[in-house]
Amino acid sequence: MITKEALVECARRTLLSESVSIAKLAEFLDDSFVAVVELLFQTQGRLVITGIGKSAIIAQKIVATLNSTGTPALFLHASEAIHGDLGMVQPGDPVLCISKSGNSPEIKVLVPLLKRQGNVLIGMTGNSESYLGKASDYVLNTWVERESDPNNLAPTNSTTAQLAMGDALAVCLIEMRQFTAEDFALYHPGGALGKKLLLKVNDLLDTAHRPMVAPDSDIKQVIVSISEGRLGVTAVLEAEQVIGIITDGDIRRMLNKTETITGWKARDIMTVNPKTIAPDTLVVDALNRMEQYAITQLVVVEGTQYLGVIHLHDILKEGVV
Incomplete structure (x- = not known):
């Protein structure tokens, strides 16, 4: 039975081994890498990324990263x-082919077809002298000395x-x-970051229910307004x-001071x-303002017009934080 200490040591060796492999990549960056970046920046089409086995899984992750950061990309399983899926590749689409060995049978079949179509071929391989390496217009060298598993078989470092x-x-x-954070948010409108950078106060505001009372309203009317608004507050107009505003806390403090509300x-x-706060303010800024003043709601006004109240619960429910 392997000990806890041995397990930790195994994990440590794996992480250090992979970190060394990544650090080694910095030595492989050359004019080919620069040319690929410039090609992808200038292309009017999409980058097609293909691979087989574990490399195909990596290809899908790279596609996801590029799509979310402004570079159109799609995955093609080798x-x-x-x-039939070769029809996904259009003229002008550069193709990035990922293969550790560069000699997989599927790659050897696919590469001539891509070359025949005239697509620029980028090979990401650990063997520049492989079939893929020699056939590629540009090579991204991802050589690793060995895998981190004891048998040097399971794709880990590679x-x-x-x-x-x-x-x-x-x-x-x-x-x-x-590419800015705002640009990133446009591709992630449903995520927490997208909401932080895009969601505004008026997106959450219920303008149909605006709790309000007059200065001369009696306390019963105030309590009813607070209760109906379900925000714990009413505005005084x-x-x-x-x-001014009156919160349910103000009501409790008043009752502690007097025997009657008459x-x-x-x-x-x-x-x-x-x-x-203004309605076009970002919700995250509204949240920061609440935290600054240790309050749970803000009165929303546009100029002098009262639009309603935004509550901390509205923001939390939306998943901004």
Whole structure:
């Protein structure tokens, strides 16, 4: 039975072995790498990425990374390509073929077909002298000394190197495109980052239900407004402008001071000059403002017009944080 210490040591060796393989890739970056980045930056088509086995899985991840960062890409499985999927490849589409050995039977069948179509072929391989290496217009060298498994068989270091090289391509293209966080959000509108960078206060605002009372409203009317609005707050309006707010906390504090609510008016317990926010403000900025002032809601106004209230629960429910 292997000990805990031995397991940790095995994991440590694996991680260090893979990190060495990645570090070694920096020595392989050459004019071919630069030419590939420039080609992908200038191409009007899509980058088609293909592979077989574990390399095909890596290809799919690289495709996902490129698509999300402004470089159109699609995945083509090498074995399916020769059974009809080759039609996915259009004239002008560069093709990145990933293969550790560069001599896989499927690759040997696919490469001549791609060359016949006139597509630029980029080989990502650990063997520059392989069939793929020699047939490629450009080669991205992902050579590794060995795999990290004891039998030197399971793709570990080699697939990690392929993944890292793909990331290097993607990041270089991000810089060349001057691809911003806002651009990234446009490709991820449903994710937390997309919501942080795109979602605005008016996207969450329920303008049909705007809790409000007049300054001379009695406390019963205030309580009803707070209850109906279900936001724990109501705005106090005079001449259609917000002059204060009353929270359920204000009601509790008032009741601690008095035996009766008779005679009390909204103006007597309201907080004047409440914290407000514009409807076109990013929701994440609204959240930061709430945290700054240790409050759970903000009055939304456009100019002097009262539009409603945004509550912390609305933001949390949307998954912005």
